[in-house]
Amino acid sequence: MDFDIVSNSPQETVEFGHRIGSQLKGGEVIGICGLLGSGKTHLIKGIAAGAGAQDSKQVNSPTFVLVKEYAGRLDIYHIDAYRLNSIAEFEMLGFDEYCRPQSVVLIEWADKIESALNAINFIRIELQHAGETKRKIHVENAPGYIDC
Numbered sequence: 001m002d003f004d005i006v007s008n009s010p011q012e013t014v015e016f017g018h019r020i021g022s023q024l025k026g027g028e029v030i031g032i033c034g035l036l037g038s039g040k041t042h043l044i045k046g047i048a049a050g051a052g053a054q055d056s057k058q059v060n061s062p063t064f065v066l067v068k069e070y071a072g073r074l075d076i077y078h079i080d081a082y083r084l085n086s087i088a089e090f091e092m093l094g095f096d097e098y099c100r101p102q103s104v105v106l107i108e109w110a111d112k113i114e115s116a117l118n119a120i121n122f123i124r125i126e127l128q129h130a131g132e133t134k135r136k137i138h139v140e141n142a143p144g145y146i147d148c
Contacts, residue, residue, distance in 0.1 A: 001142045007135045013039040013127075016137065016148060017046020023146045024051050026074050027101045031110025031117055034127035039135045040108050043127065048076050051104055067093060075103040082109040087116045 007013040020030075030047065032040045052072030066083070070076040077098040084090050090113040098105045099120075110117065110124070124140040139148070 001144060001146075002138070002140045003142065003148070004139070005137050005148065006130065007039065007137055009133050010039060010042045013042040013135060013137070014046035014049075017043040017048075018050040019046075019148050020146055021047035021050020021052075021104075024074060024104050025145065026103060027099070028143070029099060029105045029107070029117065029120060029122040031107045031114065031122050031124045032127070033109070033111040033114075033124065035129065038127040038129055039137075040127060043125065043137075044078060044106050044108060047104075047106060048072070048078070051076055067098075075100070077103060077105045078108065079105065080108045081112045084112060087113055090116050 005016060007016055024047075032043060034040050048070050051074045053070040053076055054072055066080055068078045070078065079093065079095070079098075081090060095105070095116070107113070107117075114124075121141065123142055123146075126138045126140075128136045128138075130136045139146075142148075
């Protein structure tokens with residue numbers, strides 16, 4: 001299922017992410033794309049909180065460590081592909097090991113490694129600037145149980 005929403009503020013983006021996260025069952029991979037400052041990290045903060053991250057205030061881009069883990073109702077793995085230079089580097093992170101029935105994998109800057117994801121059934125979310133704080137959010141391939 002594909003759909004579009006408009007977020008008018010960073011808080012609305014977090015709230016939208018929370019709605020998604022609260023409906024996740026485990027086993028999902030979510031690729032999040034968008035330009036710098038488009039709200040990817042705000043969306044991930046919300047998804048992590050909705051998926052039960054114990055301290056969602058600690059959610060931030062793992063740019064220098066590449067992968068962060070947040071414990072909650074589900075195991076949440078947050079991968080930042082911004083500094084990756086190749087699909088091989090992405091695969092060396094052990095991506096397959098994170099994909100388990102009780103986990104959710106969130107990939108920030110997923111467009112950089114998207115060809116590695118084409119073989120799996122992943123949810124793709126694209127954020128675009130539509131004003132100073134306004135964002136257009138396009139969701140592709142959402143499972144039917146995600147009702148936003």
